[in-house]
Amino acid sequence: MLANYGYQDGSGDYFITIDTDKCTGCGDCVTTCPAQVFEILTEDPHDPFREEPVAVVKSSEKKKIKYSCGPCKPVGERPPSPCVVSCRAGAISHNW
Amino acid sequence: MAEEFWRWTESRWTDPAIDWKAGKIVTGGVDVGSVSSQAVIMVDGQLLAYGNTRTGSDSPNSAMNAMNMAMEDAKVTYDDLQYTVGTGYGRVNVPFGQRAITEIACHARGANFMYGPSVRTVLDMGGQDCKAIHCDAQGKVTNFLMNDKCAAGTGRGMEVFADLLNVSINDMGELSLQVAEEPPPVSSTCVVFAKSEASGLLRAGWPKEKVLAAYSSAMAHRVVSLLERIGVEKEFAITGGIAKNIGVVSRIEKELGIKALKPTIDTQIAGALGAALFAQALAKKSGK
Numbered sequence: 001m002l003a004n005y006g007y008q009d010g011s012g013d014y015f016i017t018i019d020t021d022k023c024t025g026c027g028d029c030v031t032t033c034p035a036q037v038f039e040i041l042t043e044d045p046h047d048p049f050r051e052e053p054v055a056v057v058k059s060s061e062k063k064k065i066k067y068s069c070g071p072c073k074p075v076g077e078r079p080p081s082p083c084v085v086s087c088r089a090g091a092i093s094h095n096w
Numbered sequence: 097m098a099e100e101f102w103r104w105t106e107s108r109w110t111d112p113a114i115d116w117k118a119g120k121i122v123t124g125g126v127d128v129g130s131v132s133s134q135a136v137i138m139v140d141g142q143l144l145a146y147g148n149t150r151t152g153s154d155s156p157n158s159a160m161n162a163m164n165m166a167m168e169d170a171k172v173t174y175d176d177l178q179y180t181v182g183t184g185y186g187r188v189n190v191p192f193g194q195r196a197i198t199e200i201a202c203h204a205r206g207a208n209f210m211y212g213p214s215v216r217t218v219l220d221m222g223g224q225d226c227k228a229i230h231c232d233a234q235g236k237v238t239n240f241l242m243n244d245k246c247a248a249g250t251g252r253g254m255e256v257f258a259d260l261l262n263v264s265i266n267d268m269g270e271l272s273l274q275v276a277e278e279p280p281p282v283s284s285t286c287v288v289f290a291k292s293e294a295s296g297l298l299r300a301g302w303p304k305e306k307v308l309a310a311y312s313s314a315m316a317h318r319v320v321s322l323l324e325r326i327g328v329e330k331e332f333a334i335t336g337g338i339a340k341n342i343g344v345v346s347r348i349e350k351e352l353g354i355k356a357l358k359p360t361i362d363t364q365i366a367g368a369l370g371a372a373l374f375a376q377a378l379a380k381k382s383g384k
């Protein structure tokens with residue numbers, strides 16, 4: 001499942017996508033992210049029959065990721081976001 | 097008391113043809129949203145009864161109110177429910193629930209039951225948020241996106257407009273279509289800004305239907321841009337209270353160039369229906 005967390009507002013679209021079919025629940029993104037955007041849940045809240053841990057974007061972060069992720073997204077020369085690099089499963093992507 | 101234009105019709109329904117006492121598994125699903133609460137009772141995968149009411153100031157009571165409405169005609173009691181799943185914003189506060197499951201999962205499952213297995217895209221326009229969901233033939237979510245940052249494109253926004261224009265919420269869809277020519281959409285769907293913009297238009301002499309048309313098309317445009325982020329695959333269905341507003345639905349269909357499937361039951365119960373279906377599966381699994 002592609003779980004898109006974030007929002008659209010007048011300034012643009014800000015979504016972090018977690019591909020739950022790839023996510024192993026390893027928690028590397030949680031330890032890497034300087035803004036504590038992710039957390040690991042023991043069950044997928046959107047899939048009651050999946051019984052393995054999965055990463056989600058914290059509900060307190062969903063409405064402000066544009067700002068939380070700001071420091072990771074310098075203008076100009078842009079290194080990939082730490083969370084994207086940390087995920088060996090390739091489960092995380094950002095749309096902006 | 098002054099007329100409350102925002103007040104939508106509460107409802108309940110029971111299928112008199114089902115002898116639920118002869119059934120094996122009786123389950124409940126409750127969706128406690130920020131604006132409305134629904135309860136569904138299912139027996140062996142069939143819809144037995146539902147209740148649909150306004151959410152009061154506390155979630156546990158609203159869950160009970162909705163369930164009491166569903167139980168009344170069917171004469172089901174809480175003891176008869178083998179498994180109950182709660183969903184919606186107040187899902188963790190359902191006093192008689194065994195498990196909480198998100199609205200995303202429940203709306204997809206509910207839409208699959210309501211509209212059939214060909215549904216691939218579900219747009220839920222609820223009281224306080226808007227969700228775009230892709231699902232497979234089993235109603236399992238494959239992709240989802242939710243906008244809960246503002247009340248744009250939601251039932252709450254429509255209620256505010258019903259009050260502003262003194263038009264019953266049930267008549268708003270039809271009224272918004274009574275314009276000879278589609279006016280430009282209001283520039284903001286943010287309820288607060290849209291309301292002041294609409295007040296200005298009314299003062300400038302715009303008739304109600306024109307103001308409503310301008311708001312409905314802005315709302316439609318807003319949800320279409322949300323839908324387009326994940327794309328729209330056929331068949332397409334709309335759930336939630338706004339699915340009853342023909343003015344918004346027809347504008348969404350026009351902008352997408354795709355018709356939404358016609359609902360056969362109250363679109364507001366999709367979440368509770370999905371919850372009751374999950375409860376059926378979970379009850380079986382727990383071996384009851």
Ligand code: SF4
Nearest residue numbers: 023024026027029087
């Ligand atoms: S690093 Fe990747 S695989 Fe590990 S929990 Fe985070 S999203 Fe899932």
Ligand code: SF4
Nearest residue numbers: 033035069072081083
């Ligand atoms: S971009 Fe930075 S702040 Fe945002 S989720 Fe990734 S690691 Fe965390």
